[in-house]
Every structure is written in C-alpha cells, then in structure tokens.
Amino acid sequence: xxxxxxxxxxxxxxxxxxxxxxxxxxxxxxxxxxxxxxxxxxxxxxxxxxxxxxxxxxxxxxxxxxxxxxxxxxxxxxxxxxxxxxxxxxxxxxxxxxxxxxxxxxxxxxxxxxxxxxxxxxxxxxxxxxxxxxxxxxxxxxxxxxxxxxxxxxxxxxxxxxxxxxxxxxxxxxxxxxxxxxxxxxxxxxxxxxxxxxxxxxxxxxxxxxxxxxxxxxxxxxxxxx
Amino acid sequence: xxxxxxxxxxxxxxxxxxxxxxxxxxxxxxxxxxxxxxxxxxxxxxxxxxxxxxxxxxxxxxxxxxxxxxxxxxxxxxxxxxxxxxxxxxxxxxxxxxxxxxxxxxxxxxxxxxxxxxxxxxxxxxxxxxxxxxxxxxxxxxxxxxxxxxxxxxxxxxxxxxxxxxxxxxxxxxxxxxxxxxxxxxxxxxxxxxxxxxxxxxxxxxxxxxxxxxxxxxxxxxxxxx
DNA sequence: CCACTGACAACTGTCAACAGTTTGAGCGTG
DNA sequence: CACGCTCAAACTGTTGACAGTTGTCAGTGG
Numbered sequence: 296x297x298x299x300x301x302x303x304x305x306x307x308x309x310x311x312x313x314x315x316x317x318x319x320x321x322x323x324x325x326x327x328x329x330x331x332x333x334x335x336x337x338x339x340x341x342x343x344x345x346x347x348x349x350x351x352x353x354x355x356x357x358x359x360x361x362x363x364x365x366x367x368x369x370x371x372x373x374x375x376x377x378x379x380x381x382x383x384x385x386x387x388x389x390x391x392x393x394x395x396x397x398x399x400x401x402x403x404x405x406x407x408x409x410x411x412x413x414x415x416x417x418x419x420x421x422x423x424x425x426x427x428x429x430x431x432x433x434x435x436x437x438x439x440x441x442x443x444x445x446x447x448x449x450x451x452x453x454x455x456x457x458x459x460x461x462x463x464x465x466x467x468x469x470x471x472x473x474x475x476x477x478x479x480x481x482x483x484x485x486x487x488x489x490x491x492x493x494x495x496x497x498x499x500x501x502x503x504x505x506x507x508x509x510x511x512x513x514x515x516x517x518x519x520x521x
Numbered sequence: 522x523x524x525x526x527x528x529x530x531x532x533x534x535x536x537x538x539x540x541x542x543x544x545x546x547x548x549x550x551x552x553x554x555x556x557x558x559x560x561x562x563x564x565x566x567x568x569x570x571x572x573x574x575x576x577x578x579x580x581x582x583x584x585x586x587x588x589x590x591x592x593x594x595x596x597x598x599x600x601x602x603x604x605x606x607x608x609x610x611x612x613x614x615x616x617x618x619x620x621x622x623x624x625x626x627x628x629x630x631x632x633x634x635x636x637x638x639x640x641x642x643x644x645x646x647x648x649x650x651x652x653x654x655x656x657x658x659x660x661x662x663x664x665x666x667x668x669x670x671x672x673x674x675x676x677x678x679x680x681x682x683x684x685x686x687x688x689x690x691x692x693x694x695x696x697x698x699x700x701x702x703x704x705x706x707x708x709x710x711x712x713x714x715x716x717x718x719x720x721x722x723x724x725x726x727x728x729x730x731x732x733x734x735x736x737x738x739x740x741x742x743x744x745x746x747x
Numbered sequence: 748c749c750a751c752t753g754a755c756a757a758c759t760g761t762c763a764a765c766a767g768t769t770t771g772a773g774c775g776t777g
Numbered sequence: 778c779a780c781g782c783t784c785a786a787a788c789t790g791t792t793g794a795c796a797g798t799t800g801t802c803a804g805t806g807g
Contacts, residue, residue, distance in 0.1 A: 310593055310760060312581075336789070346762045347789090348574070352581050355538075359585040361674075367536055368768050368789055380674070386624070387617075387675045394616030448587075448606070448685075449613045452678055459674075536790065562759070572792050573759090594759055594798050752805075758798085765792075770785105777780080 311349035316356050323362055323373055324461050330375035361459055376463035378515055384460050385508040391453045393497035399443035400493030407443055411485045430474035436481050464511050473510060537575035542582050549588055549599055550687050556601035587685055602689035604741055610686050611734040617679045619723035625669035626719030633669055637711045656700035662707050690737050
C-alpha cells in the first residue's frame with residue numbers, strides 16, 4: 296500500500312522537498328514542463344499542495360543538476376539546450392561510459408555480464424515479430440552496463456548527464472528503424488566485455504553513442520531548420 | 522572596490538544564497554568545517570548574518586554537490602569519505618581527464634598547448650632553487666589542461682569531483698618530494714599533447730593520477746592505521 | 748547497578764507575511 | 778504614430794514564527 300498524496304500530515308520518512316524533487320524532474324522529462332517554460336513558485340506550490348519553502352528547495356536542487364536555470368528576481372526556467380550543448384553532453388557521456396566499459400571488462404564478474412546477454416535475448420524475442428518496433432529497454436541496457444563498473448560516483452555522473460541528454464532530446468522521439476541496429480551494437484559490446492577486451496568494448500560503445508548523437512542531431516535539425 | 526559584507530541592504534546582483542554557497546564551500550575545503558562536523562542552521566545563520574532560509578538553500582546545493590550529507594530531522598554533516606570512495610573519485614577523474622586530454626590533442630589550438638608549456642617553465646624557474654619545495658600550481662595545470670577540451674559540462678564534472686577529492690584528502694598534505702616528479706610528468710603530458718598523440722597523453726595522465734592516488738592513500742593509511 | 752519511562756530542550760521542516768525588484772500596461776508628449 | 782515615463786500588479790528573496798521530531802536526562806522500578 297504505497298500512498299503518495301497524504302493530504303495534510305507529513306509522512307514518516309521523506310520531507311516535502313525530498314518528495315517534490317522527483318515529481319518535478321519527471322514533469323520536466325515527460326514534457327509537461329517543456330524547455331523555456333517558467334516555473335511559477337506560487338502556482339506550482341498550490342498545485343502540489345505545499346508552501347513555497349520546500350518547493351524552492353526542490354527547484355534549487357534541479358538547478359544544481361542543470362535541468363532548470365535560475366535567474367535572479369526573474370524566475371527559473373526549464374533549460375533549453377543547443378545542438379552544441381547536446382554534443383558536449385554526448386562527449387561527456389562517452390568519456391564516462393567508455394571508461395565504465397573498460398572497468399567492467401577488467402573487474403565485473405562473469406555472471407553479471409551473462410545477465411546482460413540474457414536481457415538482450417529477451418528483448419530480441421519480445422521485439423522479434425514487429426522488427427521495426429521500438430527499443431524501450433535501451434536505456435536499461437546502458438544503465439546496467441554502467442553499473443558493472445561498480446563505481447557509485449561514476450554511475451551518478453552518468454545518471455545526471457543522461458537526464459540532461461533526455462531533456463535536450465525532448466520531443467525528438469527515437470527513430471524505430473534504429474532499434475535493430477542498436478540491439479546488434481549492444482550485442483557486440485556485450486561480447487567484447489565477455490571476452491574481457493575493454494578497449495574493443497570502449498571503441499564499439501563510442502561508435503554506438505556517436506551514431507545515436509548523429510541521429511538525435513538529425514531529428515533536431517529537421518524539427519528546427521533554423 | 523570589491524565589498525563583500527554589505528550590512529543590511531541586499532547587493533544588486535547576487536542573492537544571499539548565491540553568495541553564501543562559495544563561503545560555505547571554502548569553509549569546508551579549508552578545514553574550518555572538518556568532516557563529520559554538524560552544520561547548525563541557527564548558529565551558522567547568525568554567524569553569517571542572514572536568516573535560515575537562504576542558508577538552507579546554500580546548504581542544499583552543497584548536498585547536491587556531495588560535500589555534505591543531509592539526514593532528515595537530524596541535521597547536515599560535512600561528508601567523510603572512505604579510502605574506497607577516494608579511489609572511486611580518482612577513477613572518475615581518470616575517466617574525465619584522460620578523455621579531456623584526448624579531445625585536447627585532437628582539437629586544441631597549438632598556442633593554447635604552448636601556454637601550458639610556458640606555465641611549466643615559469644613554475645620550474647620559481648621552484649628551481651629549493652628543489653624539494655611545494656608545487657602549488659599543480660591544480661592549476663590540471664584545470665588548464667581540462668579547459669583545452671572546450672567542453673563546459675565536462676569541465677564542470679571535473680571541477681565537482683576535484684572538490685570531493687580535495688575534501689577526501691582533507692589533512693593529507695601533498696608530499697613535497699613528489700613536486701619534481703609531478704612537474705616532469707606534467708611536462709611529458711604536455712609534450713604528448715603537442716605531438717597530437719592523444720592516446721599517449723591519456724596513458725601518461727592515467728599513470729600520473731594513479732601515483733597521486735597511491736600517494737594520498739599512503740598518507741591516509743599512515744594517519745589512520747585503522 | 749541497570750533498564751525503562753516520560754518530560755524537556757534543541758533543532759529541523761514548514762508556513763505565512765513582508766520587502767524589494769521586475770515587468771508591462773496605460774498615459775502623456777514630441 | 779512612435780517614444781518615453783509613471784505606476785501598479787505580479788513575482789521572487791527574505792524573514793520570523795509555528796509545528797513536529799529527535800536526543801537527552803532525571804526519575805523510577807526492577
């Protein structure tokens with residue numbers, strides 16, 4: 296029984312600010328608060344049923360995470376990223392994730408890598424029929440891969456840059472025709488890990504992320520020619 | 522004329538919270554607020570001459586940055602890192618900084634790399650006499666190197682992990698006898714950049730950071746045998 | 748002597764009101 | 778008609794007070 300809207304009395308563990316942060320983050324990443332949108336403290340606090348204090352704390356944390364931008368005396372806005380910034384984010388992600396792959400190739404227990412393979416098997420089976428279907432499990436693959444590095448700070452940084460990328464890509468839905476290609480690339484990366492060839496895994500991963508970036512950039516430019 | 526303590530009236534640009542954040546950060550990194558210390562909101566706000574609201578905002582941002590840990594209804598404490606966490610931080614820094622070096626080798630203009638060399642020349646000249654002196658410009662070298670990647674998000678991540686490392690190393694002063702060795706390693710890295718050999722620069726940098734970590738770990742274990 | 752209970756003090760989380768700034772509409776003027 | 782000025786509404790930054798929780802310590806009973 297997991298309630299989430301306790302009218303007046305505070306729940307036992309988490310504080311209002313703690314609980315509001317993920318709500319706001321999801322509103323932004325879901326597009327309910329699109330890039331450029333202003334976050335009105337009064338309206339939002341009333342909508343969420345809390346006062347401005349805890350709301351401001353949650354918003355502040357979002358600002359540190361880089362999802363919103365606070366301008367003194369003028370309000371906070373959902374960040375809107377340029378193509379250049381999206382590229383920078385991907386480059387940062389390459390730095391982190393390729394290193395995670397190298398670490399995983401060296402230190403991850405074999406059974407964890409096998410789990411990755413099994414997950415890809417299941418995904419392939421699930422999508423097998425409609426070959427041009429989506430690939431919703433792709434972020435999950437990258438998250439599990441990053442976890443194999445067994446380095447919490449590294450994983451944390453990857454999570455944060457991942458959110459910024461998600462926001463930057465906003466409405467550029469992933470093209471379904473890349474699903475099959477992406478799956479194959481994930482397989483190759485996993486195979487390299489299994490062979491304990493970190494450099495090869497890193498190279499494959501970098502190529503994989505680069506084509507993902509190019510895909511996103513193409514969609515972006517198509518949406519906004521200038 | 523840069524005033525910093527405006528008694529009552531708010532300065533034009535920055536807000537109290539904005540100005541308090543760097544003050545608190547410096548207090549922590551300077552050791553005035555040592556690891557494990559509790560940050561009492563009432564006392565701190567009185568000492569800083571502001572009310573609890575802005576102070577809480579500044580503290581919240583520090584929590585997101587990972588320098589303090591907030592425990593609900595129990596206060597926030599300056600974080601105290603284990604040797605394992607310090608290693609993780611260094612590994613993360615390796616991921617970021619080696620990639621920055623690779624990017625710099627590919628894209629940085631030659632004159633920027635030359636500036637690095639000149640800086641090393643001046644440092645050597647300044648320390649030349651007392652060969653066992655300190656090497657205070659070392660962080661500056663790493664900062665400039667990271668800036669050559671021309672990737673603001675990457676630089677930002679490096680800055681944040683750098684602060685955590687600084688806090689984790691707390692009282693483990695850098696051993697001066699490593700100054701000469703470190704300077705030589707910096708020279709080698711710069712030379713590799715100049716030769717546009719990104720892989721070599723990355724390898725040298727990783728070795729450099731690894732010995733820095735080992736040095737810090739040795740000092741830590743000497744201070745706290747168990 | 749130790750474990751337990753209950754009340755008190757200190758502190759954090761939250762709220763509502765106040766103060767200063769920005770923005771934009773309305774109005775007058777060149 | 779365009780431009781600048783004035784002023785009020787809206788909103789953010791800040792403050793002080795209130796509410797709920799945690800930790801402590803004296804007092805009691807085993």
